[in-house]
Amino acid sequence: MADPTATICPRCAHQSVDLVFSSPVPGVWDVLQCPQCLYMWRTSEPDRRTRRDAYPEPFRMTAEDIRNAPEVPAVPPLRTP
Numbered sequence: 001m002a003d004p005t006a007t008i009c010p011r012c013a014h015q016s017v018d019l020v021f022s023s024p025v026p027g028v029w030d031v032l033q034c035p036q037c038l039y040m041w042r043t044s045e046p047d048r049r050t051r052r053d054a055y056p057e058p059f060r061m062t063a064e065d066i067r068n069a070p071e072v073p074a075v076p077p078l079r080t081p
């Protein structure tokens with residue numbers, strides 16, 4: 001259904017994405033993933049999740065954003081009762 005080679009990543013605009021899975025009933029939806037930012041989506045989701053031009057501005061990323069992303073914070077120690 002979706003042509004991964006003709007799809008750009010909605011989140012980071014990477015120029016190619018990977019086909020991860022296709023619907024059990026052929027042609028209904030595909031699951032795609034961006035190899036750059038690891039965003040994953042199903043092609044049947046709304047435009048705001050599947051299209052770069054409709055993806056919410058505050059959540060868009062660039063390759064530079066990804067390079068400069070801070071380390072994921074450590075899990076804090078457990079609270080004592």
Ligand SMILES: [Zn+2]
Nearest residue numbers: 009012034037
């Ligand atoms: Zn991406």
